Amino acid sequence: MTEESISPQMSPYVVSVEAGKKYFWCACGKSAKQPFCDGSHKGSGISPVAYNAEKAAQVYFCGCKKTQKAPLCDGTHKKL
Ligand code: FES
Structure with a gap:
Protein backbone atom coordinates (compact mmCIF):
# COMPACT_ATOMS: atom_id res chain seq x y z
CA MET A 1 0.00 0.00 0.00
CA THR A 2 1.19 3.50 -0.77
CA GLU A 3 1.44 5.87 2.16
CA GLU A 4 0.41 9.51 1.96
CA SER A 5 3.36 11.87 1.44
CA ILE A 6 4.13 14.32 4.25
CA SER A 7 5.02 18.00 3.76
CA PRO A 8 8.41 18.98 5.20
CA GLN A 9 7.74 22.60 4.27
CA PHE A 24 16.53 12.62 -7.02
CA TRP A 25 13.69 14.62 -5.51
CA CYS A 26 12.16 13.22 -2.31
CA ALA A 27 8.49 12.44 -3.01
CA CYS A 28 7.55 10.94 0.39
CA GLY A 29 8.63 13.97 2.46
CA LYS A 30 10.58 11.90 5.00
CA SER A 31 14.12 12.52 3.77
CA ALA A 32 16.42 14.42 6.12
CA LYS A 33 18.23 15.85 3.06
CA GLN A 34 15.37 17.88 1.58
CA PRO A 35 14.50 18.37 -1.16
CA PHE A 36 16.43 15.26 -2.16
CA CYS A 37 16.05 11.56 -1.45
CA ASP A 38 18.04 9.91 1.36
CA GLY A 39 16.37 6.50 1.12
CA SER A 40 13.75 7.17 3.83
CA HIS A 41 10.91 6.23 1.44
CA LYS A 42 11.73 2.53 1.83
CA ALA A 56 22.96 25.42 -14.51
CA ALA A 57 19.84 27.12 -13.17
CA GLN A 58 17.81 27.94 -10.09
CA VAL A 59 15.15 25.28 -9.67
CA TYR A 60 12.08 25.42 -7.43
CA PHE A 61 11.69 21.90 -6.05
CA CYS A 62 8.33 21.23 -4.43
CA LYS A 78 -0.80 27.83 -1.65
CA LYS A 79 -4.07 25.87 -1.62
CA LEU A 80 -3.21 23.46 1.22
S1 FES B 1 5.94 23.60 -2.63
FE1 FES B 1 4.65 22.00 -3.38
S2 FES B 1 3.53 22.95 -4.96
FE2 FES B 1 4.78 24.54 -4.21
Whole structure:
Protein backbone atom coordinates (compact mmCIF):
# COMPACT_ATOMS: atom_id res chain seq x y z
CA MET A 1 0.00 0.00 0.00
CA THR A 2 1.19 3.50 -0.77
CA GLU A 3 1.44 5.87 2.16
CA GLU A 4 0.41 9.51 1.96
CA SER A 5 3.36 11.87 1.44
CA ILE A 6 4.13 14.32 4.25
CA SER A 7 5.02 18.00 3.76
CA PRO A 8 8.41 18.98 5.20
CA GLN A 9 7.74 22.60 4.27
CA MET A 10 4.87 24.52 2.65
CA SER A 11 6.98 26.30 0.06
CA PRO A 12 9.47 25.26 -2.61
CA TYR A 13 13.18 24.61 -2.04
CA VAL A 14 15.25 26.86 -4.29
CA VAL A 15 18.31 24.96 -5.47
CA SER A 16 21.11 26.00 -7.83
CA VAL A 17 21.52 22.88 -9.95
CA GLU A 18 24.67 22.05 -11.90
CA ALA A 19 24.62 21.35 -15.64
CA GLY A 20 24.70 17.65 -16.49
CA LYS A 21 23.90 16.50 -12.94
CA LYS A 22 21.07 14.16 -12.00
CA TYR A 23 19.04 14.79 -8.84
CA PHE A 24 16.53 12.62 -7.02
CA TRP A 25 13.69 14.62 -5.51
CA CYS A 26 12.16 13.22 -2.31
CA ALA A 27 8.49 12.44 -3.01
CA CYS A 28 7.55 10.94 0.39
CA GLY A 29 8.63 13.97 2.46
CA LYS A 30 10.58 11.90 5.00
CA SER A 31 14.12 12.52 3.77
CA ALA A 32 16.42 14.42 6.12
CA LYS A 33 18.23 15.85 3.06
CA GLN A 34 15.37 17.88 1.58
CA PRO A 35 14.50 18.37 -1.16
CA PHE A 36 16.43 15.26 -2.16
CA CYS A 37 16.05 11.56 -1.45
CA ASP A 38 18.04 9.91 1.36
CA GLY A 39 16.37 6.50 1.12
CA SER A 40 13.75 7.17 3.83
CA HIS A 41 10.91 6.23 1.44
CA LYS A 42 11.73 2.53 1.83
CA GLY A 43 8.57 0.59 2.60
CA SER A 44 6.26 3.57 1.90
CA GLY A 45 5.42 2.57 -1.69
CA ILE A 46 6.59 6.03 -2.81
CA SER A 47 9.62 6.50 -5.07
CA PRO A 48 11.81 9.54 -5.66
CA VAL A 49 11.54 11.45 -8.95
CA ALA A 50 14.66 11.97 -11.07
CA TYR A 51 15.53 15.43 -12.35
CA ASN A 52 18.19 15.87 -15.03
CA ALA A 53 19.71 19.34 -15.03
CA GLU A 54 20.50 20.25 -18.62
CA LYS A 55 21.99 23.59 -17.65
CA ALA A 56 22.96 25.42 -14.51
CA ALA A 57 19.84 27.12 -13.17
CA GLN A 58 17.81 27.94 -10.09
CA VAL A 59 15.15 25.28 -9.67
CA TYR A 60 12.08 25.42 -7.43
CA PHE A 61 11.69 21.90 -6.05
CA CYS A 62 8.33 21.23 -4.43
CA GLY A 63 8.53 21.22 -0.61
CA CYS A 64 4.90 20.37 0.17
CA LYS A 65 5.16 17.15 -1.91
CA LYS A 66 1.64 17.66 -3.27
CA THR A 67 2.57 19.21 -6.63
CA GLN A 68 1.03 17.80 -9.81
CA LYS A 69 4.26 18.63 -11.67
CA ALA A 70 6.81 16.67 -9.63
CA PRO A 71 9.53 17.42 -8.88
CA LEU A 72 8.79 21.10 -9.46
CA CYS A 73 6.57 23.47 -7.51
CA ASP A 74 3.30 24.18 -9.34
CA GLY A 75 1.74 26.45 -6.71
CA THR A 76 -0.33 23.71 -5.06
CA HIS A 77 1.22 24.60 -1.67
CA LYS A 78 -0.80 27.83 -1.65
CA LYS A 79 -4.07 25.87 -1.62
CA LEU A 80 -3.21 23.46 1.22
S1 FES B 1 5.94 23.60 -2.63
FE1 FES B 1 4.65 22.00 -3.38
S2 FES B 1 3.53 22.95 -4.96
FE2 FES B 1 4.78 24.54 -4.21
